[in-house]
Amino acid sequence: MSTKSQYIIRSVSFALLADWTTTLTLIFGGCCSNALTLEQVISEYPRAGTLITFIQFLLISAHGLTKFVEFTPYPRLKQRQIPLSPYLLQVFLFYVLSMLNNAAFGYNIPMPVHIIFRSGGLVVSMLLGWLLLGRRYNITQVSSVLLVTAGVLLTTLSASHPKSPGTAARSTEGQSEVHVREYATGILFMTTALFLGGFLGIVQDRTYARYGRHRPAKAASNDPKGKLKSKADTTETWQESMFYLHFLSLPLFLFVRHDLVAQVSALNAGPAYTFVLPFPLPYAVKLPGPAQLALPAIYFPLLLNTVTQLLCVAGVNRLTARVSSLTVTLVLVVRKAVSLVISVMLFSATRRRDMDSREKRMLWTGALLVFIGTVGYSIGNGWKSQRKPEGKDKKQ
Secondary structure, eight states: OOHHHHHHHHHHHHHHHHHHHHHHIIIIIIIHHHHHHHHHHHHHOTTOHHHHHHHHHHHHHHHHHHHHEEOSSSOEEOOOSSOSHHHHHHHHHHHHHHHHHHHGGGGTOOHHHHHHHGGGHHHHHHHHHHHHSOOOOOHHHHHHHHHHHHHHHHHHHHTOSOOOSSOGGGSOHHHHHHHHHHHHHHHHHHHHHHHHHHHHHHHHHHHHHHHOSSOOOHHHHHOTTOSSOOGGGGSOHHHHHHHHHHHTTGGGGGGGHHHHHHHHHHHHTSOEEEEEOSSOOGGGTTSSSOOEEEEETTHHHHHHHHHHHHHHHHHHHHHHTTSOHHHHHHHHHHHHHHHHHHIIIIITHHHHHHSOHHHHHHHHHHHHHHHHHHHHHHHHHHHHHHHHHHHHHHHO
16 A cells, blocks of 8 residues: 555544544533533522523524624525525424423423433324324334333333432421422423424424425536635525524513523522632722622533533534434434433432432333333334335335
């Protein structure tokens, strides 16, 4: 092998290694950090779900402004792959399910249960696909969904009993009833969000089937010199969809503005970090000593949560563009398992001590069933996709 060939192979290998390192770092670093920072916030302020949702939507919208908004000669939206009208129903569904998922934390829903329960979207997708779209599923897919269902039920029941700071026996009947009622409300919120997510998936599939999943390369063929190609032409449809789902949802937060104000006030009333500034603030010029700035301590994990949300989404979509759906599912299952283990071992130490051996077995058995069922469904879906071309060849 010549020296030039070795150089090319080495360069390609380093490029692939760097690309995969970036993708996996975004997924495991971004998504796991997102789950951890979210748990840190809701462990101190479980009712801050509306504020968390708003900040996430605001940051993702701001991140996409330069790609999808023209500012000269006046602010206007750039040309889209998909018209605005198909987004309206998607925006409503996405806004409501996002609010419900984050609001569930205020009803005694632990993070491990939240992680595993949301995997039940597979069950809802199959059910809606069968009822509304007439889809058929093979035995592997059906069996896998039954495993996921059993796993979600076990995990849900594992945290349904109240745990007081001491022992379970100390909790009164009244406290037990309140806990069960609140827990059931949180489960209802997440169940509703699962069905809304299933409907959203169907609406998005039909939208993509009509307008396409990828931006057509018309500009490149009509403009060989690339003079007419803009930055928006290089964006994928999923990026456009992500921006508009978040951007068009922002006006809906006017309906919950009082909740936002109350949650911001609660965060501001909490512990704060004080920083000594190297320069005087305008209002502190006449004060003796160095100028100081006090910021609520919870703002830092809240900011990290919104930033890691962007990193997580970017990593998942980078992975989707490079490998098969089965590989994507496997990687995301491993990521969820890592988040679950970290959550239980670090943030749920108190709850883990309160749980008896039976509840621990239910939690981990449920998690294992959900992960096995998710992987099994993807394998069954792969077999189904492979059989379709074979059937067409036989007919021909």
